[in-house]
Amino acid sequence: MLDPCRVLFSTPMVVKNGIEQLISEKNISIECDYKAVESSFSEVIGQTLFDIAVISVNEESYEALLNQITSVRGCNKPLFERFILIFEQGLEVDYSAAWTLGMCGHVAAGNLDNLYCCLENYADLIAAQKKTNRDLKEASDIALLSMSAGSELGDVLRFMQKTFECESFESLAAIAAQILEKMGFETYGLLKTENNWIYFGAEKEEIVWHRLVLHFRQAERFIDLPNKTVVNFSHISILARNMPEPSTEAYGNKKELLFKLAEGVNARAIAIGHELLNWESDQARNVFMSLVSHELRTPMNAILGFSHYLNKxxxxxxxxxxxxxxxxxxxEKSDDLLKLITSLLEISEIQSEQKVMPKRSILRDVFFQSILNAEKESLENGLGFEVIWRQEEIVVDTDVRRIKHIVEQLLSNAIKFTCEGHVQLEIGVEGKNLELNVTDTGVGISELHQKQLFTPFSQLNTNVANHHSGLGIGLAIACQFCKDLQGTIQVTSEVGKGSRFHLELPLILIHYEDQVYVSDDESELF
Structure with a gap:
């Protein structure tokens, strides 16, 4: 983003206000300040420096104004670089002296559009010039750093470049170990991956050092020990030995290099994690597209076939x-197709980030039709169905559409994946929370698949997907709706014995327009 152009107005206030309104409407990068017309520029010298001044002038005040500007520009730090004059209609003066002093335009009084155009053009030039100066300074700094290519700092810079070539946590850990050894450190480090930690450094007594570094992660960002320094970031911890004596310049330099190295590794580790998540997400979507084409085609083919037959x-x-x-x-096939399309529309609705709409309701009324439909489907599949109400009348103030969908999705899944036995829905109040339990005696879910259960476009496994239709988005929708309602959803399951989904929601949804989600990148360290 370009730097803002700072403008000083020495005009009637109506001029400044009019320009500020145009600036806000057109959203350009200009900051405005004001000086009363009757006051002298010398009164504001030494305060904020401005890129340009807008000054009202008449025939009587013109010569005095030029003298003021000459005085201002003679200072070590001029109050402004350039200026625009606003003159009264019919003003006939020699502008040559004004151009020499830095005037970049003159505008008739009352013509705000022309004044705005002058300011906008000059603001673009000023911003571009500032950016060029900043780029030149950065290039100069890089050039100075490159001069130390044979030093430890040069090694760090080359390491930073190499990290961008790393596509895995393992390769990143290996490069980190190499550069640390080259810098003269005896190091032991841990790099956080998706599911565990990768150890790098000296192989001798790896288990001991692994535990020790994990222990130090519970402490602060920097830990100074005799002959050792520990650096902790969200995705990396490094314990460096053979450090110089504390309070010496050599120690400070080594510590700074270690910090920069760890910071670079940490940033790349986070990026690799995001890249892997994006790749997995792309893979899941590819599977989803293949699955959805099959799921749409199956009922559609049946509908077309039966329609063609009856049309004869x-x-x-x-x-x-x-x-x-x-x-x-x-x-039946039309109903299957409608359910499928409804699921697609629901996940699209979640992504549109619509706000929840709380409504005070009696829960029995909200669930009445959903329970009837689930009971009917259970009986058609030869299953038992039971509903347990711990309290007779439960009143909630929440988004009934979302909570109804969650229960319908959990019941639908329970019935779908239960071949024999029963499905149970338990509803009750505990403290200020509503508790819902959906229990079945179905196929069960392994621990591995439980971790992926609430991920969009996922299903239990290929064999299950072959026997049960669906896109694998139902539980993802239910989980998102649960978060929208400030609740939690958990699953306990055992393969071959069944599953139990436990849902907790506040009876009264509060502050639903200001929900805040906090990143947990640093949660393990601080």
Whole structure:
């Protein structure tokens, strides 16, 4: 973003206010300040320096104004570099002296559009010039650093370049170990991956040092020990031995280099984690697109087939038993297709970040139809179905559409993945929270798949996906809705014995317009 142009107005206040309104409407980078017309520029010398001044002038005050500007520009730090004159209609003066002093334009009084155009053009030039100066300074700093290419700092700079070539945590840890050894450190370090820690450094007594570095992660960013220094970041911890004596210049230099190295590794580790997540997300979406095309095609093919078959009937023909079966299948496949499209629309709705809409409701009324539908589906599948209300009347003040969807999704999954046995819904109040438990005696979920359960586009496994339709987005939607309602959802399960989903939500949804989500990148350290 370009630096703002600082403008000093020495005009009637209406001019400054009019320009500020145009600036806010057009969103350009100009900052405005004001000096009363009757006051002298010498009164504000030494305060903020400005890029340009806008000055009102008439025929009587013109010569005196030029004298003031000459005095101001003679200072070590001029109050402003350039200026624009606003003159009264019919002013006839010699502007040559003003151009010499740095005037960049003159505008008739009352013509705010022309004044704004002058300021906008000059602001762009000023901002571009500041950026050029800043780039030149950065280039100069880089040149100075490159002169130390044979030094330890040069090694760090070359290391920073190499980290961008790393595509895995393992390669990053290996490069970190190499540069630390080259810098003369005897180091032991841990690099955080998605699921565990990678140890790098001296291999001797690796287990001992691994535990010791983990122990020091509970402390501060920097830890100074006799002959040792520990540096902790969110994704890396380094314990360096053979450090110079504390309070010496050599120690300070080594410590600074160690900090820069650790900071660079930490930044790249975070980036690699994001890249891997993006890759996994892309893979999941590829699977999703393949799955959705199949799931849409299956009921659509059936609908087209049955429709084509029934379309051959002539008007007045009696429907046979086979025709009635075709109509039944047509209705069933249409319902499957509608459910599928509804799931797609729901996940799209979540991504649009719509606000929740709390409403005071009796929970029995909210769940009435959902429970009836689940009970009917359970009986059709030969399953038992039970609803337990711990309290007779439960009143909630929350988004009933979201909470209803969560329960419907959990019940639907429980019925879908239960071949025999029963499904149970338990509803009750504990303190200020609403508790919901959905229990089944179905196939169960392994610990590995439990971790992926609430990820969009995921299903239990290929075999299950082959036997049960669906996009793998239902629980992801339920989980997001649960977060929207400031609640939590947990699952306990055992393969072959069944699953239990436990949901906790506040009875009264508060501050729902100001929900804040905090990154936990540093949570393990501080």
């Amino acid at each position: 009937k002539d008007k007045g023909d009696v429907l046979t038993e086979r025709d009635l079966e075709a109509l039944s299948q047509l209705d």
